[in-house]
Amino acid sequence: EVVMTQSPATLSVSPGERVTLSCRASQSVSNNLAWYQQKPGQAPRLLIYGASTRATGVPARFSGSGSGIEFTLTISSLQSEDFAIYHCQQYNYWYTFGQGTKLEIK
Amino acid sequence: QVQLVESGGGLVKPGGSLRLSCVPSGFTFGDYYMSWIRQAPGKGLEWISYISSNTINTGYADSVRGRFTISRDNARNSLYLQMSSLRAEDTAVYYCARSSRSSCTWFDSWGQGVLVTVSS
Numbered sequence: 001e002v003v004m005t006q007s008p009a010t011l012s013v014s015p016g017e018r019v020t021l022s023c024r025a026s027q028s029v030s031n032n033l034a035w036y037q038q039k040p041g042q043a044p045r046l047l048i049y050g051a052s053t054r055a056t057g058v059p060a061r062f063s064g065s066g067s068g069i070e071f072t073l074t075i076s077s078l079q080s081e082d083f084a085i086y087h088c089q090q091y092n093y094w095y096t097f098g099q100g101t102k103l104e105i106k
Numbered sequence: 107q108v109q110l111v112e113s114g115g116g117l118v119k120p121g122g123s124l125r126l127s128c129v130p131s132g133f134t135f136g137d138y139y140m141s142w143i144r145q146a147p148g149k150g151l152e153w154i155s156y157i158s159s160n161t162i163n164t165g166y167a168d169s170v171r172g173r174f175t176i177s178r179d180n181a182r183n184s185l186y187l188q189m190s191s192l193r194a195e196d197t198a199v200y201y202c203a204r205s206s207r208s209s210c211t212w213f214d215s216w217g218q219g220v221l222v223t224v225s226s
Contacts, residue, residue, distance in 0.1 A: 034212035036151075043201055043216035044151065055214060087151055091211045094165070095141075095153035 002026055002090050006098035012106040015078050021101045023071040023088035031067045032092035038100075039084045047086075048073065078103070108132040108215040110202050115220030122192050122224070128185040128202030128217055136180035139205040141213060142187045144198035144222075152198075155187065156210040165210065170196075192224045 003026040013019050023033070031051040036044035046055040048064035051071060061076040075082055083105055088098040114126040126142070141156040154167045155176040164176055175188040185202050199221050203213035 032211070036213075043219055044213075045216075046212060046214045049212040049214075089151070089153075089212065094167075095156075095210065097151040097153070099150040 002029060002093050002096050004088055004090055004096050004098035006086075006088055006101045008101060009099070010102045010104060012104050013078055014106045015080055017078050019075050019078055019103065021073045021086050021103075023066075023073070023098050025069045025071075025090055027093075028068045029090040029092035032090055033064075033066070033071050034089045034091065035062075035064055035073045036087045036089065037082075037084045038087060044087060108204065110204065110215060110217035112200065112202050112217040112220040115200065115222045117223045117225065118192055119226050120193060120224055123188070123190040124192065124222060126187040126189065126200055126202075126220060126222070128187075130183060130185070130204070133204070133215075135178075135183045135185075137207050139207070139210045140176075140178060140185045141203050141205055141210060142174075142176060142185075142200060143203050143213065143216075144196075144200045145219075146195070146198040149198075156205065157185070158210075159207065189222070192222075194224050196222065197224045198222060 005024045007022045033051045035048040038044040052064045063074045085100045085102045087100045109131045112128045143153050154170045156165045157176045173191045177186045199219040201219045202217045204215040
């Protein structure tokens with residue numbers, strides 16, 4: 001099983017700040033990596049696939065990068081609606097998710 | 107607008123069975139791979155099963171293989187998850203999710219989820 005590890009578990013940030021979330025795979029997943037946003041009581045929403053391609057309707061302030069085992073999701077200027085949990089998911093060998101990073105208001 | 111609506115959740119005793127359904131709208135259901143993904147209370151997401159658009163190929167996570175069965179009826183526009191031999195650790199919100207036309211990859215649309223509670 002490919003284990004996905006996200007860091008940090010929780011990040012306290014202020015609106016307007018730039019933030020970078022990390023996701024590491026236990027083995028190479030090439031660029032077969034997606035990011036999701038999940039708000040309380042809601043289903044996840046796809047943000048990024050192919051490590052760096054924004055899904056339809058996702059604002060340009062969200063960007064993804066990386067390949068192999070190290071990936072990042074960057075939010076260039078945090079908006080109030082961005083405070084949520086972010087999950088990474090690999091689809092190179094079956095399908096596994098990270099444990100999530102919670103973005104909370106500082 | 108793509109929409110997925112799950113139903114069939116509820117409280118079931120350990121060892122019991124339950125069948126979840128997912129009804130799609132807003133896209134040609136028969137063209138897409140579909141999956142079930144679950145989230146235990148306060149935990150992360152766990153993919154548990156996929157089915158190909160033509161129903162020929164299926165896949166399961168080790169945690170549910172042999173106990174859960176995924177199926178679909180493209181004519182009736184429905185996705186199903188038959189769950190048996192349920193355990194306390196199967197307690198979770200279960201989501202159906204759409205993947206791509208050619209394979210199971212990322213999940214671009216999700217239902218609102220349905221809660222399954224396994225408890226005596």
